[in-house]
Amino acid sequence: xxxxxxxxxxxxHTKFFIGDGLIILISLIFIVCTFKTFWHFETGSVVQVNFQxxxxxxxxxFQDKKxxxxxxxxxxxxxxxxxxxxxxxxxxxxxxxVQQGWIHLTGQMLICIPNEVSIEILGKSKTYDxxxx
Amino acid sequence: MTRSTIKIxxxxxxxxxxxxxxxxxxxSLMESILPSPMPGVKPGIANIITLYAIYRFNFNxxxxxxxxxxxxxxxxxxxxxxPAFMLSLTGGILSLLTLYFAIKLPSKFFSPVSLxxxxxxxxxxxxxxxxxxxxxxxxxxxxxxxxxSAVALLFGLINGWITYRLLKHHNSI
Numbered sequence: 003x004x005x006x007x008x009x010x011x012x013x014x015h016t017k018f019f020i021g022d023g024l025i026i027l028i029s030l031i032f033i034v035c036t037f038k039t040f041w042h043f044e045t046g047s048v049v050q051v052n053f054q055x056x057x058x059x060x061x062x063x064f065q066d067k068k069x070x071x072x073x074x075x076x077x078x079x080x081x082x083x084x085x086x087x088x089x090x091x092x093x094x095x096x097x098x099x100v101q102q103g104w105i106h107l108t109g110q111m112l113i114c115i116p117n118e119v120s121i122e123i124l125g126k127s128k129t130y131d132x133x134x135x
Numbered sequence: 136m137t138r139s140t141i142k143i144x145x146x147x148x149x150x151x152x153x154x155x156x157x158x159x160x161x162x163s164l165m166e167s168i169l170p171s172p173m174p175g176v177k178p179g180i181a182n183i184i185t186l187y188a189i190y191r192f193n194f195n196x197x198x199x200x201x202x203x204x205x206x207x208x209x210x211x212x213x214x215x216x217x218p219a220f221m222l223s224l225t226g227g228i229l230s231l232l233t234l235y236f237a238i239k240l241p242s243k244f245f246s247p248v249s250l251x252x253x254x255x256x257x258x259x260x261x262x263x264x265x266x267x268x269x270x271x272x273x274x275x276x277x278x279x280x281x282x283x284s285a286v287a288l289l290f291g292l293i294n295g296w297i298t299y300r301l302l303k304h305h306n307s308i
Contacts, residue, residue: 025249
């Protein structure tokens with residue numbers, strides 16, 4: 003059994019480890035790259051409205067529009083104005099969605115769980131429904 | 136009344152594994168009471184014992200210690216088979232897998248610091264992958280990758296350095 007196992011002898015040297023420096027450098031580059039890729043926000047152009055588990059529709063942000071949705075709790079009003087979107091009013095108790103205010107960057111989201119309404123800002127990078135575009 | 140005893144023959148290595156596992160479990164438990172700014176942001180000091188075992192003994196010993204530590208800690212904390220346990224196990228397995236390949240790197244150029252950084256990256260990669268697939272199947276968790284990577288590098292360096300000092304102090308090899 004012991005003959006099968008390849009023995010790896012690890013030694014500890016007391017000098018500058020060039021490999022460590024290399025690994026730390028690669029890690030730092032990786033971290034900077036992930037910051038640049040994932041924390042890169044752009045102004046969105048479309049808002050996707052999800053209602054009761056389905057996509058209700060995608061609306062351009064460059065218009066003034068009010069969307070009224072009547073759910074289980076009552077009426078939610080979504081307002082689109084000047085490239086931004088928000089919940090103007092909601093029937094729920096906590097009003098979290100209303101208090102979060104306006105959103106305009108891609109990936110930002112507002113969710114009203116009691117009334118099953120959520121809105122998300124989409125940009126060029128994400129695919130959206132071409133019918134509503 | 137007849138006395139029945141079950142004797143398990145234990146070797147010296149078994150005892151050493153048990154001792155090191157006990158230290159690793161102790162460190163894990165100490166770590167679990169530390170406050171954390173974000174779920175999953177932990178120093179992972181028990182990894183010091185795994186790395187120490189790789190240098191002092193071999194990879195198999197380290198593997199035993201790591202797996203025993205994951206199971207025992209979750210049993211003590213009452214998290215056995217919970218998402219926290221599954222995350223810990225996935226991270227542990229992936230970091231062992233990485234170490235298995237990392238120990239083949241020439242030790243002339245790579246110290247325990249390298250192994251520690253690599254294994255801590257593997258640990259967080261495994262956990263994020265499981266979170267993405269199983270717990271939060273939404274792309275928004277990608278925003279967390281930079282933060283967790285930075286934390287992995289920081290604690291990987293610290294743990295690696297402690298392991299290095301420990302091995303040097305014990306004058307092993």
